[in-house]
Amino acid sequence: MIGGSGPWRSRLETGAIAAILLLVAVVAVRNALVYPAIAGYDAQEALDYANLVKDGELPDGTGSYYTPPGFFAVGGVGILLGEELGLEHPERVGQVVNALAAVGTVLLLLLLVRELWPGRAVLHVAALGFVVACPVVFKASAMFHPEPLSLFFSTLAVVLAARMLVHRRYSLVAALGIGAALAAGQLVRAWTLWTVGVVLLVLCVALLTRRTERRTIGRALAVAAVAAIALPLPWYAYQATQYENPIFDRPQVETSLWDRRPLGFYVTLGLPKMLTDPVRPSFSNRFAPIAYTEVWGDYFGVWHWNSSGGPPSKSEHRETVVQAVVGVPFTLLAVAGWLALLVFSLRRPSDEPARLLISLLPAAALLGVLYFATAYPTTDGDTGKGSFMLTAVPAWAACFGFAVDGITRRFPRLLLPLAVILALCAVVSLRFGLAVANP
C-alpha cells in the first residue's frame, strides 16, 4: 500500500496519481462528447448567450444576462470553430473546454495538496480519489455551462496563493497572478466571489502573523486585491447601471432574511428520503438534502434521468439511491476533515496560514450558497443546488484526504480495508459519472 516506505512507496504514489489523472481526462472528455449540451443546467440560456457573444452582443436582460461573459466568450468562439470544422453539434467544443478545465483543476489540486502537505502520499491520492468519486465534477464538466471554468480559475488562485505563502516568496508577478486568476474567475461566474474573500482574508492573516515579512506581504496583498477588484469592475458597473443588481436577475423579496425560509430548511437532513428517494420533489425546500443528492446523484433529473419526462424509472431511481448511499462515507470523512482543519488552522494560524485556504473555502461556499438560497428563494430549491459550490470541491477533496490520512496514520492497519471500501465506492460512483447520450 501507499503507507509503505522508500522508492516502492514513491512509485506506487506516482502510479496511483497518474492512473487517476488519466481516468479523469478520459472520462471528462468522453462525457463532453456524449452528453447532449441541451440537457444540462440552464442549457438553452447558455447556448443563446454564447451565440449572442459570438455575434459581438450581450443579452438584453434575458436568460442568463446576469452571468459574466467569460465562459460564453470561450463557448462562442468554440461554436465558431465547431462550425468551421463542420461539426454537427458545434457547442461540443465548449463542452470539451469544460472537460479540459476539470482535468486542469485536478492537476491544480495535486499541486495544492503537495504544497500544503508534502510527502503525505495517502493524503494526495485520497484527495484526487475524492474528485473521481464525486459525480458533480463530471456532471458539470460535461455541460455547456460556466461552472467548470470558474472552478479552474478559483483553484488556480488558491494554488498561487498557497505557493506564495508556503515558499514565502511575495513577488509582484505572483501577486498579479493571484489577482488575475481571481478576476478571471469573477468574469466567468459570480460564485467565485467567495474565493476572492477567502484568498484576500488568508493573505491578511499572513500579514498579521508573519511580522518580519509584513512589508512584502502587504505589497503582494495590495497588488492582488487591486487586480481582483479592478479587472472585473467594468462588468459589475455595467450590470449595476443597466439592471440595478450587479449579481443576479431578480430583486430580493420584501420579508426579512430570517423569515424567508422555515427552520427546517436549514437543519433538516431529509432522512430517510435523502437515501431512499433522492430525487425531486422529495424534501423540496430543504437545503442540505438537495445539495447532497445533487452533488452525489441526480436530484434535478439532468444526468441519468430526465425530469421533464416524469419521475425516474425503477432502474434510474435505484441508481440515485445507490449514489446517495455511496456518497455517505466520502461526505462524512470530508466534513470531519474540514472541521478538524478549520479548528486546527484557526487556533494555530501562524503554523501555516496557507492551510486556511482549504478550511475557509468550504465555509465561505456554504455560507454563500445558503445566503443565495435564502435571499432568492425558489419553489423548487434550485438556488440551493450543490453545483453552486463546485468551486469548493478541491477544498473538500483536500479535507477528505486530510481525514483519511489522519486516520490511517493513527491506525495503520485500517489503511487497507479503508482503501478497499473507498475504492469500491469510488468505482460505483465513477460509473454514475459516465454521461448517457439521452438522459
Next chain:
Amino acid sequence: MNSVADWEWRYLRLALVTVAAIVAVQIGGWLVYRVVHEETPPLAETIRCLTREKLLELTTATDPIAASAGRGWVATRVEGNGVHAAIARSTSEAERLVDLYRSVAGELVGRLERRGKVVYLWEGVSTPTQRQTMYDCHYD
C-alpha cells in the same frame, strides 16, 4: 508519532466524534419523528405542494371518476389548462381509472396520463411545462 501528527489527530478525533454525534442526532430525531408523527397522506402532500410550492389555486370542478380514487383527488389549473389528479391506492386501481376514462371519452391523447398511482386528466392537450408542474408535486 511526531508532534504534528499528534496535534492533527487530536482535532481530527474531535471532528469525527462531532460528525458521529450530528449523524446520531439526525437519525434519532427521525426515529422519534416517525414514532410520534403519522405519515402525511399523499393527497395532503400534493395539495401542500401545489398551493405552497407552485402557488396554484385549487378548483372545485368535480369529476366522478377522479372522485372514486381511493386516496382522493385534487383539481387545479396550470398555465390555464385545467387538470384533475386522482390518487389511487394501487397501480391496478390507477389503471382501472385510466380504463374508465377511456371507456367514457376515448383515447384522450395528450390529456390522460398515469404516473405510478396517480392519474392526470387535462382539459386540453398538456404542454411539457404544465406536466412538469404536476410531476413536481407527484406523491403516491
